[in-house]
Amino acid sequence: MTDIVRVRFAPSPTGFLHIGGARTALFNMLFARQHSGVFILRIEDTDTTRSTDEYIEAIIEGMKWLGLSWDEGPFRQTARFDIYRDYADRLVREGKAYYCYCSAEELEARRQEATAQGRPIMYDGRCRELREPVPGIAPAVRFRMPRDGSTVVNDMIKGVVEFDNDQLDDLIILRSDGTPTYNLTVVVDDVDMKITHVIRGDDHLNNTPKQIQLYKALGYEIPAFAHLPMILGADKARLSKRHGATSVTAYADMGYLPDALINYLVRLGWSYGDQEVFTREELIRYFSFEHVGKAAAVFNPEKLLWLNSQYIINSPAEDLAALVIPFLVRENIIGKDEAVDRAWLARAVVTLQERAKTLIELAASLRYYFHDPASYDEKAAAKFLNDKNLALLTELHESLSGLGDYSTAGIEAVFTALIEKHTIKLGAIAQPVRVALTGGTVSPGIYEVIEIIGREATLRRLGRAIDTIRGTNPA
């Protein structure tokens, strides 16, 4: 019971769920599932000026879309302010924290000065030994950091990291308005929620010794830590908006599959030999911090795109058919509430799934299955819809209208007969037909296209192409 794994993902709702956060959440979840532990979602919204309910919703939505399911929560820290205050009071009472009357402006000025003079940027501790309160000023509460010795972080990824205590700042744990700050809440909650493993980005590594001192001051056991390397943009700077899409929902909108994103994210920093593609079950089974790298990783959209195409290829067509419908609406291929024959759509998807890298591409390429070409690609029409092919198209129109077995096999037989009769190559007839049916020169196999479009539409489109040729070249 005491050693059941309990982990948490603790985003602050000051933005959407982004790529880095999603990966942190993922590693937490994998670790929890692997150990049959508990995965907790905790919203760190103590910065009330920047946190919004909309972002909380967006984060939850992003996690759900990715299939990152938590067992407890979401807990909100704003609902727990009393608890943090009690802990802060206790620390003050025990002399482990003290009131600081320096104003934010003064502090900022001192920081500026320190920067200008090239001095270490740290609180100078001037309120540390203050005996009497300063009247008329609401104080903040600072943690009294030990000045001697060192603090060791034993990290599951980085190994043993040692910090000299005199480098640790006396951090503010309670603002002058009485609200708690991150370093206090994170420790109090991790203790309170019995977190056994703190898995987070390595941007927190430098905070860890301070938090460890807080654990010690409070008299609590220190959890295990795992600091994941950062995700970088192409310029090696920390991934941010200016590198393009970074929010999880943006990828949903761009037609990515959640499993593809998960697979990409997990391989950013973690590996299992040479394997690139994993099922969720494999991820849970194979995941290990031993194979999480220490170095930051550059986010590579091309590889994600490739993975997405792999997941599209390997998804059941029925699933893709359901997923692509919103995108068909968005591409104005179908109406918002238009009924679609799912079975037929699935058959159309089968022909396209190895050709589309995203659901958007899939939707767009589905267009000619729904609609007659609005126009012909100019070059394609010039090359293929001409007198030379008029007889061929006319003949095909005839054969197809009289065809008894309107199936891929039956259609193929028609083409075979045609090319044998005229001793031509298949391409000589397939390309003109492709232009007639789709308006362009690119499509799946021509028999499949003819079969899925259906006899009626096929004949109509062939007829229209024939008319076009006759119209362009009046005999």
Add this chain to the structure above:
RNA sequence: GGUCCCAUCGUCUAGCGGUCUAGGACGUGGCCCUCUCAAGGCUAAAACACGGGUUCGAUUCCCGUUGGGACCGCCA
């Protein structure tokens, strides 16, 4: 500026002292397949940052240099 982390092909990575003339994947080039486009198959170019040690032997261990990154907030 201080502290901390990191360093294998352009990118993600395998490698946990000899198996490395360094493997896989994305991307890129070529070839094959072929009704177009894909998918698929084959193939090519492409990396151990540098300098010292340790060792019979370093990509692998240690130190330094260089280069990246993170943190240093009454943000998280």
